[in-house]
Amino acid sequence: MALFGKKRESGPLDYAGRWSLRLWVAGVMLFLYLPLASLILFSFNDSRRTIRWEGFTFDWYGKLANDDALISAFTNSLTIAAISTLFSVVLGAMSAIALWRFRFPGKGLFDGMITLPIVVPEICMGVAMLVFFGTIMPWPRDLVWPLDLGAIAIAHITFSFPFVTVVVRARLASFNREMEEAARDLGAGELRALWDVLLPHVRPALISGALLAFTLSLDDFVITFFTAGPNTVTFPVKIYSMVRFSVTPEVNAASTVLMAITVAMTLLGMKLQGADIARSEAP
Amino acid sequence: MASARGISGGSRSAFWAVFLTPALWMMLFFVVPLSVIWAYSFGRTLGLTEVVVTGTLANYVRVFDPVYLMIFAKSLVFAGVTTAICLIIGFPYALVMTFASARAKILLLLAIMLPFWTNLLVRTYALMAVMRTEGWINDGFGLVGLGPFEMLHTNFAVITGLVYVHLPFIVLPLFSTLDRLDRSLIEASLDLGAGHLRTIFQVVIPIVWPGILSAVLLCFIPALGSYLTPDLLGGPDSQMIASVIERQFKRANDWPFGAALSFMLMYLTLAAMAWRALAERRAAGKEAH
Numbered sequence: 001m002a003l004f005g006k007k008r009e010s011g012p013l014d015y016a017g018r019w020s021l022r023l024w025v026a027g028v029m030l031f032l033y034l035p036l037a038s039l040i041l042f043s044f045n046d047s048r049r050t051i052r053w054e055g056f057t058f059d060w061y062g063k064l065a066n067d068d069a070l071i072s073a074f075t076n077s078l079t080i081a082a083i084s085t086l087f088s089v090v091l092g093a094m095s096a097i098a099l100w101r102f103r104f105p106g107k108g109l110f111d112g113m114i115t116l117p118i119v120v121p122e123i124c125m126g127v128a129m130l131v132f133f134g135t136i137m138p139w140p141r142d143l144v145w146p147l148d149l150g151a152i153a154i155a156h157i158t159f160s161f162p163f164v165t166v167v168v169r170a171r172l173a174s175f176n177r178e179m180e181e182a183a184r185d186l187g188a189g190e191l192r193a194l195w196d197v198l199l200p201h202v203r204p205a206l207i208s209g210a211l212l213a214f215t216l217s218l219d220d221f222v223i224t225f226f227t228a229g230p231n232t233v234t235f236p237v238k239i240y241s242m243v244r245f246s247v248t249p250e251v252n253a254a255s256t257v258l259m260a261i262t263v264a265m266t267l268l269g270m271k272l273q274g275a276d277i278a279r280s281e282a283p
Numbered sequence: 284m285a286s287a288r289g290i291s292g293g294s295r296s297a298f299w300a301v302f303l304t305p306a307l308w309m310m311l312f313f314v315v316p317l318s319v320i321w322a323y324s325f326g327r328t329l330g331l332t333e334v335v336v337t338g339t340l341a342n343y344v345r346v347f348d349p350v351y352l353m354i355f356a357k358s359l360v361f362a363g364v365t366t367a368i369c370l371i372i373g374f375p376y377a378l379v380m381t382f383a384s385a386r387a388k389i390l391l392l393l394a395i396m397l398p399f400w401t402n403l404l405v406r407t408y409a410l411m412a413v414m415r416t417e418g419w420i421n422d423g424f425g426l427v428g429l430g431p432f433e434m435l436h437t438n439f440a441v442i443t444g445l446v447y448v449h450l451p452f453i454v455l456p457l458f459s460t461l462d463r464l465d466r467s468l469i470e471a472s473l474d475l476g477a478g479h480l481r482t483i484f485q486v487v488i489p490i491v492w493p494g495i496l497s498a499v500l501l502c503f504i505p506a507l508g509s510y511l512t513p514d515l516l517g518g519p520d521s522q523m524i525a526s527v528i529e530r531q532f533k534r535a536n537d538w539p540f541g542a543a544l545s546f547m548l549m550y551l552t553l554a555a556m557a558w559r560a561l562a563e564r565r566a567a568g569k570e571a572h
Contacts, residue, residue: 014382015378015379015381015382021375021378021379022379024375024376024379025375025376025379025391028372028376028450029394031372031447032394032395032398032447032450033398034413035406035409035410035412035413035447036398036401036405036406036409038409038412038413038419039405039408039409039412042412090304091304091305091308092305094300094301094302094304094305095301095302095305095306097301098298098301098302098305101292101293101298101301102290102291102292102293102298102302103289103290103291103292104289104290104291104298104302105289105290110302110306113306113309113310113313113314114305114309116313117313119504119552119553119556120317120549120552121505121507121508121525121545121548121549121552122508122510122525123508123510123524123525123528123529123545123548124317124320124508124528124545124546124548124549125316125317127320127528127529127532127541127542127545128316128317128319128320128545129316130532131316131319131320131323131532131538131542132312132315132316132319135319136315136316136319154312155312157308157312158308158309158312158313161305161308165305190293190294190297191297191300194297215400218402219402219403221402221403221404221511222510222511222525226532226533236402236404239404239405239408240404243404243408243411243515244515247408247411247412247415251408252412255402255404255405255408255409258402258405259401259402259405262400262401262402263397263400263401266397266400
């Protein structure tokens with residue numbers, strides 16, 4: 001690894017090897033990771049007051065496992081993320097294909113409409129959803145689980161699928177249209193050609209899009225905060241109410257769990273995606 | 284093979300099959316909610332959650348009340364300072380990333396992306412725990428006989444939090460512009476006797492300027508609309524626009540005024556986006572010459 005190599009010849013453009021810049025990078029790392037590391041560390045601390053290290057314990061995690069409200073918030077979050085990912089991938093792939101493949105009147109408008117949720121401030125989207133589900137299309141309050149999560153899921157799908165569109169569209173740009181024409185010549189119908197030729201090509205993008213949608217949904221606080229009812233609390237909303245109350249080792253433990261899930265998902269997704277690209281590009 | 288309605292590129296049925304569902308979804312769950320907010324911004328409240336749209340401009344006039352203008356100004360300053368600090372911290376990092384070996388490049392990229400993937404609330408909470416009066420930064424100051432300093436619930440904490448959260452937004456686009464830079468230009472400048480700092484300021488920065496501008500806006504736009512960071516890390520005098528909007532909708536129950544504020548924030552965001560698009564087009568035009 002060149003970054004920390006001991007002694008090497010240093011060229012004029014070897015900015016990565018200059019000690020001043022290395023120090024700078026080390027500083028950035030400390031800034032980024034020290035707070036997170038201390039959060040994880042103190043989730044194992046055997047003391048209520050989280051200042052001093054009193055010994056190692058799993059107690060806070062045990063407490064989490066017995067906290068019914070937290071567990072149900074966690075289940076809600078995972079359920080919403082799963083639903084949102086499924087819909088986002090389908091809608092994202094459809095709109096990407098529509099934008100890549102076809103010319104149609106109002107294409108610029110459609111493109112803008114799909115891109116807008118990416119740039120609109122979260123707070124604006126949050127209040128729009130609050131008003132929409134409050135007055136225009138009230139979501140029934142007393143539905144059975146998981147139907148009561150519908151409003152939040154719809155909000156999540158709406159801000160997630162444009163990201164999938166962007167990712168899939170970028171991958172589509174490298175598709176060789178002749179492959180599809182060959183399939184058509186060999187007798188495949190249009191939809192069949194889409195399914196058998198185009199879809200395998202965009203699969204890596206679908207995987208990374210799905211991953212993105214899942215993380216966006218699991219991560220979202222602001223928009224959910226405005227769409228959630230008293231009985232439909234998600235994990236971030238629950239943590240928010242705990243954080244407002246006080247800094248405790250339970251919150252540290254809950255945060256660590258959430259962080260571990262996100263990191264695991266990201267690494268898994270990268271691995272799947274890497275394997276998929278390797279497979280599809282192997283001769 | 285243009286058809287009568289001007290759809291080309293494939294059969295009409297295939298087009299409708301992929302176009303209709305996302306278009307309807309966006310209309311119903313994005314365009315309609317935003318339009319309602321937009322309409323409400325020209326209305327006034329009747330009772331608790333009832334709003335009549337009267338076409339009044341009173342809400343927009345109220346936005347220009349000094350109290351709210353100050354909050355807008357403060358949000359712009361917070362976002363601006365955050366972006367400047369992110370740029371100063373991020374530029375050397377992006378430079379190292381550009382010139383690092385392939386393996387180190389991936390590690391540096393992962394290092395900056397990993398916090399980005401971590402929940403925003405978790406990151407903000409981590410900062411709270413570190414900066415509070417009993418946190419270990421103050422413990423550290425205590426060891427050398429200083430402090431404790433009141434760091435949490437101050438404007439300093441808000442800026443720190445905003446920088447912490449928005450650093451990846453500036454490093455990634457900076458890296459992608461620096462990576463495309465023609466290295467022989469730097470070598471030429473060094474050969475001709477300019478020092479490293481001079482080369483960076485007089486050769487590298489002017490060339491990648493459009494990219495820097497674009498990165499700056501990519502950082503500024505989300506920072507401007509931040510809600511969670513000022514809410515959790517800030518004190519009573521560090522409110523940004525989003526906190527005021529939230530209050531109008533959740534506590535003050537003045538939806539029309541909140542709607543007008545939302546749209547002012549939206550117009551600011553869109554203006555920044557348009558500026559960025561313009562800058563990029565101009566840069567592309569320059570390259571074409």
